[in-house]
Amino acid sequence: MDKQKEYDRFFEESNTGTLDGYCNVDFIDLYEKAILKLETKTKRLVDVGCGSGNRLFDFYNRAGIEYYGVEKSINFINGSKHKDKISQLDLTNPQYFSRFNEIMHNLNFLNYDTISLFGGVINGFIDKNQRDIGWKNIEKMLRNDTYLILHSLGDRRWYCSGNIGKCLKLVNDDVFPNQYLYSRNELCNIFKQHNMKILNEYNLDLPAATLKHSFFVIRKSS
Ligand SMILES: C[S@@+](CC[C@H](N)C(=O)[O-])C[C@H]1O[C@@H](n2cnc3c(N)ncnc32)[C@H](O)[C@@H]1O
Numbered sequence: 308m309d310k311q312k313e314y315d316r317f318f319e320e321s322n323t324g325t326l327d328g329y330c331n332v333d334f335i336d337l338y339e340k341a342i343l344k345l346e347t348k349t350k351r352l353v354d355v356g357c358g359s360g361n362r363l364f365d366f367y368n369r370a371g372i373e374y375y376g377v378e379k380s381i382n383f384i385n386g387s388k389h390k391d392k393i394s395q396l397d398l399t400n401p402q403y404f405s406r407f408n409e410i411m412h413n414l415n416f417l418n419y420d421t422i423s424l425f426g427g428v429i430n431g432f433i434d435k436n437q438r439d440i441g442w443k444n445i446e447k448m449l450r451n452d453t454y455l456i457l458h459s460l461g462d463r464r465w466y467c468s469g470n471i472g473k474c475l476k477l478v479n480d481d482v483f484p485n486q487y488l489y490s491r492n493e494l495c496n497i498f499k500q501h502n503m504k505i506l507n508e509y510n511l512d513l514p515a516a517t518l519k520h521s522f523f524v525i526r527k528s529s
Contacts (some may be wrong), residue, residue: 310474311434318379321482323359323386329478330426332362336366338509338522339363339425344370345525346507347380347454349421353377353411354524355398355505360389363425373451375416377407379431398428399437404447413481422448427460433474437523438487446501455503462488463519465513469493491521504528 308316318326343349349372354363357376367374376393378384384393394410396403411417424445434437449455462475471492476485489497498505503525511520 317484326353369486423456
């Protein structure tokens with residue numbers, strides 16, 4: 308099956324409990340907390356690809372961050388205890404940005420100060436055309452006064468040396484889909500192409516696995 312369809316079907320057809328398990332719902336990375344609290348000092352956050360919100364929304368409440376989530380999978384939203392704080396939107400849809408603006412306007416939330424894509428949302432852009440649309444939509448959401456926090460999943464066998472990424476399954480399980488694991492060079496080219504400059508970058512290698520987590524704090528380049 309087409310790898311993009313396989314990814315989309317996984318999120319549309321698995322139950323929220325199973326998906327939350329794969330998203331490590333009981334775990335918030337220290338970098339996520341530190342960036343939001345100490346670096347971007349976020350007060351109004353749009354969490355793009357928020358999933359069920361079960362992993363991070365309670366933390367946002369405790370940290371005094373106002374937030375709203377958008378998520379592609381209606382299945383994930385319907386199974387969430389936070390569904391009143393999430394709208395269904397697909398970043399890889401060409402109409403995404405006008406719909407996003409309309410929703411933020413209606414919520415009186417257009418003055419968001421940070422956009423986050425945590426948990427490897429960009430690794431779900433598998434199809435090349437969809438990936439291009441997704442990055443264009445991310446660029447459109449970013450204003451001069453807005454921070455963008457990106458969390459990218461990578462594979463350290465090619466993250467630093469490769470020119471482009473590869474599709475790979477991160478969990479050895481028949482139903483688990485492939486994700487697109489970028490190389491750093493490719494991400495930097497994408498950032499340049501979309502007028503984004505890196506303010507800070509944090510990398511985390513877990514022992515005994517090839518998985519690499521990279522967090523980027525980004526601003527619009529002038
Ligand atoms: C691994 S989950 C992470 C969920 C949440 N951000 C977290 O960190 O706990 C990846 C999420 O990205 C969402 N996603 C992937 N592609 C997307 C797209 N094109 N538009 C919106 N959400 C998307 C998936 O549906 C899924 O909920």
